[in-house]
Amino acid sequence: MPLIYNKLTSVNTQSIFIVMTCLLGFNTAGYAAQSQQTLTLEEAVNLSQSNDPWLVSNQYQQDSIDSLGIAAGTLPDPKISIGLANLSASNFDFGQEAMTQMKIGVSQMFPRGDSLSLRQEQLKLLAEQYPFLRQDRRAKLSVTAAQVWFDVFKAQESIALIERNRNLFEQLSDIAKAGYSSALVKSNQQDIIRAELEVTRLEDKLTVLAQQQDMFKQKLSEWVGKAFVNEYSIDNSQEYGLTLSNFNVSNTLPNISLTHQNFYLDDIQSQSYTQALYEAFSVHPLISALEQKIQSSRKSVELTKQLYKPEWGVNAGYSYRGDDAMGNSRADLLSIGVSFDLPIFTSSKQDKQVQAAIYQSESIKTEKWLMLRSMMASYGVAKAQFLKLEQRQTLYNDLLLPQMQDQAEASLTAYTNDKGDFAEVVRSLIAQLNTQLDALAINVELQKVKVQLNYYFTPNVGPVSISYNSYVIGEVK
Numbered sequence: 001m002p003l004i005y006n007k008l009t010s011v012n013t014q015s016i017f018i019v020m021t022c023l024l025g026f027n028t029a030g031y032a033a034q035s036q037q038t039l040t041l042e043e044a045v046n047l048s049q050s051n052d053p054w055l056v057s058n059q060y061q062q063d064s065i066d067s068l069g070i071a072a073g074t075l076p077d078p079k080i081s082i083g084l085a086n087l088s089a090s091n092f093d094f095g096q097e098a099m100t101q102m103k104i105g106v107s108q109m110f111p112r113g114d115s116l117s118l119r120q121e122q123l124k125l126l127a128e129q130y131p132f133l134r135q136d137r138r139a140k141l142s143v144t145a146a147q148v149w150f151d152v153f154k155a156q157e158s159i160a161l162i163e164r165n166r167n168l169f170e171q172l173s174d175i176a177k178a179g180y181s182s183a184l185v186k187s188n189q190q191d192i193i194r195a196e197l198e199v200t201r202l203e204d205k206l207t208v209l210a211q212q213q214d215m216f217k218q219k220l221s222e223w224v225g226k227a228f229v230n231e232y233s234i235d236n237s238q239e240y241g242l243t244l245s246n247f248n249v250s251n252t253l254p255n256i257s258l259t260h261q262n263f264y265l266d267d268i269q270s271q272s273y274t275q276a277l278y279e280a281f282s283v284h285p286l287i288s289a290l291e292q293k294i295q296s297s298r299k300s301v302e303l304t305k306q307l308y309k310p311e312w313g314v315n316a317g318y319s320y321r322g323d324d325a326m327g328n329s330r331a332d333l334l335s336i337g338v339s340f341d342l343p344i345f346t347s348s349k350q351d352k353q354v355q356a357a358i359y360q361s362e363s364i365k366t367e368k369w370l371m372l373r374s375m376m377a378s379y380g381v382a383k384a385q386f387l388k389l390e391q392r393q394t395l396y397n398d399l400l401l402p403q404m405q406d407q408a409e410a411s412l413t414a415y416t417n418d419k420g421d422f423a424e425v426v427r428s429l430i431a432q433l434n435t436q437l438d439a440l441a442i443n444v445e446l447q448k449v450k451v452q453l454n455y456y457f458t459p460n461v462g463p464v465s466i467s468y469n470s471y472v473i474g475e476v477k
Helices: 002-024 041-050 053-072 115-127 129-182 189-224 271-281 285-308 350-416 422-455
Strands: 079-085 101-110 254-256 312-320 333-340 466-468
Touching: 041 129, 041 189, 053 115, 053 129, 115 129, 115 285, 129 189, 129 285, 129 422, 189 422, 254 422, 271 350, 285 350, 350 422
Parallel strands: none
Antiparallel strands: 079 101, 101 312, 254 466, 312 333
C-alpha cells in the first residue's frame, strides 16, 4: 500500500485506495441480497411437496383401488326374472290352458373357488404400493427443488461476485486514464481501452447470468409456485408459493449432510461393498413399491388357477297358475335348481391363462432387478462426481485461490512500481475472477451431488439434510 501512495498520490489517491481495498479484501466481504422475499432451501423443498398435484392424484388412485378391493370381495348381485309362460295365443285367456303360468324367479351365481378373497387380496396388495410411490415422489421433489434452488443460488452469487469485480475494473480504468493524462505512471491509451473492454465483457457476463437466474427462477416456480393449487388442493386455507416477480434465494450456501459415509470409502468392486449397497437399496421406496406389485402378481397367478374350478349358481322360481274353465283351483309350481360349468378343455384355455399369469409375474420381477441395476449405476456415477468434486474443492481452496490472490497482488504492486505492465494486471485479475467463479460452481455442484446421493437412502434419511456454514463469495468451504 505505501508503494502505491508514494508513486501515485497526485494521480487519484482515493481510486487507488478503493482498488487495493477491493483486491486485498476480495475473499472476506459478503454479499447481502436485496430482495423483498427470500426463499431458503428448506422452504423450497417444503413448498414443492405441499404444492404437488401428483401426490394428490396418487392418493386418489389408492382410494380408488381400495374401494375396488371392497367391491371385489362381494358376491355378484342376484338376478330376478318375471314373466308369463304358455299363454294361449288365440284369446290370451290366462285360465284357458293348464300350462299357463306367471313366473317369478331368482338366481345367484357363486364365483369359482376362492376367487373373491384372492381378488380382494390382490387389490389390497396393489393399493399398498401407493404410499411407497408417494414417499419416492417426495424424495424426488426434494432433489429436483433443491438442485434448481442451487442453480438459482449459483447465478445469484456469481452476479454478486462479478458486480464487485466490475467496480474493481472501473477503478482500474480510472487509474489508467489518470496515469495516462498525468504521465506519472507507465500508462498508455491501449491500457485505457483494455480496461474499458474488460468492463464491457463483465457487463455481458452479468447479462448472461441474469438471464440464467431468471430462467432458473421460472423453472423453480414449477415446483414452489402456487398456480392452480386451489384447483386440486384439499386444504385451500393455506397460502402457497411465492411471488416470482421479486425474490431471491438466501445468500448462505447450505451444506448437505451425507448419509452412509462408509459407502464413499469402500472399494466399489468388492463383493461386500456390492452386497451392502444392494441391501441398502432394497428398502428404497421404489423397490418396495415393486415388491408390492410382485406380491400382487403372485395373487394373480393364484386367482387364475381358480379357473380350473367350476362356477356355481343356484336358482329358484315360483309359478302361479289361474283357475281352470270350471273354476277349480290349480296348484302353483315351485322350481329349484343348481347350475355349474364344467372346465374340460383345460389344455387350450385354463392352462394357457395360468401360464400367461406366471409369465406376467416373472416379468414384474425383472423390473425389480432392472431398477436395482439402474440405481446402483446411477449411484456410482454420482459417487464418482462427488469424489472428484471434493478433490477439486480441496485444490481450489488450498492452492488455486491463494495463488491467484498472490498473483493479482504481485502484478498490481509491480505495475505501481513501473516494473510491470497494465495488461498483466488485467490478466491476473481476470484469472482470479474466473477461478473464484469456478470455485463457486464447484461448491454448488458438490451440494447438488450430495442431494442426489442421499436420494438413494430415502427410507433412512430425507434427501435434504442441511447444516449451514458461513459462505464467502469466491471461497470454498
